Amino acid sequence: MVVDWYFDFVSPFSYLQLRRLLAEPKQIELRFHPVLLAALLNHWGQLGPAEIPPKRVFLYRQLVWRARRERLPVRMPQGHPFNSLKLLRLALAADCDARAIEQIFGFVWSDGQLPDDEAAWASLLADPTFAEAGKRVGDPDIKEALRRNTELAIARGVFGVPTAVVNGQVFWGYDSTDMLFDYLRDPKMFDDPEMRRVSTLPVLAARIPARK
Numbered sequence: 001m002v003v004d005w006y007f008d009f010v011s012p013f014s015y016l017q018l019r020r021l022l023a024e025p026k027q028i029e030l031r032f033h034p035v036l037l038a039a040l041l042n043h044w045g046q047l048g049p050a051e052i053p054p055k056r057v058f059l060y061r062q063l064v065w066r067a068r069r070e071r072l073p074v075r076m077p078q079g080h081p082f083n084s085l086k087l088l089r090l091a092l093a094a095d096c097d098a099r100a101i102e103q104i105f106g107f108v109w110s111d112g113q114l115p116d117d118e119a120a121w122a123s124l125l126a127d128p129t130f131a132e133a134g135k136r137v138g139d140p141d142i143k144e145a146l147r148r149n150t151e152l153a154i155a156r157g158v159f160g161v162p163t164a165v166v167n168g169q170v171f172w173g174y175d176s177t178d179m180l181f182d183y184l185r186d187p188k189m190f191d192d193p194e195m196r197r198v199s200t201l202p203v204l205a206a207r208i209p210a211r212k
Helices: 012-023 037-044 053-069 085-093 098-109 118-125 140-155 174-185 193-198
Strands: 002-007 029-034 163-166 169-172
Touching: 002 012, 012 053, 012 098, 012 174, 029 085, 029 098, 029 140, 037 140, 085 098, 085 118, 085 140, 098 118, 163 174, 169 174
Parallel strands: 002 029
Antiparallel strands: 002 163, 163 169
8 A cells, every 4th residue: 555654754653663664564564755844834823842941841751752762873962943944955865765754764863973074964965865866955846846845745735744644544643653554454443423423523723822
């Protein structure tokens, strides 16, 4: 079954979910779609998780806890959020190869490196995986591909990362990984009456935005 996976390297929970997707024994075809999280947030009018100070601290601690629990290497970079454009473009220049995407995630979330560190960036590009891709990061077609990816994601109802889309069904966030796997095992899981009912519930009260 084809799984379209939308991600941004700024997201540590994308890093965690990728490891589970690649380890999933069920036969799935992963199609990788780098997107700019900031553009998704702007479109839907949301704050990013790291833009709410108490949530930011909680999520960083949760990341370390989850990674340790799952025996995955994790090291936060020196600052977060950071500008992930170069990393996203590098993934596209590498034709969204799974190994390249794993390495880029490892660069940030296992090694704790940032693309704005010139020495670290040079070290990443020195890997044979990026022998050709590193030369194309700034190409106009690569920049356009990222913009197009992000617009298509929005059109499909993607509002955050990581997000998996299967048969038009959207599974957002690392916490939805098991839900995604259950759906892959039983695509009819959303067909029961209660699932259909909650999908069309009316809005009974709307929050009024606070005045500045």
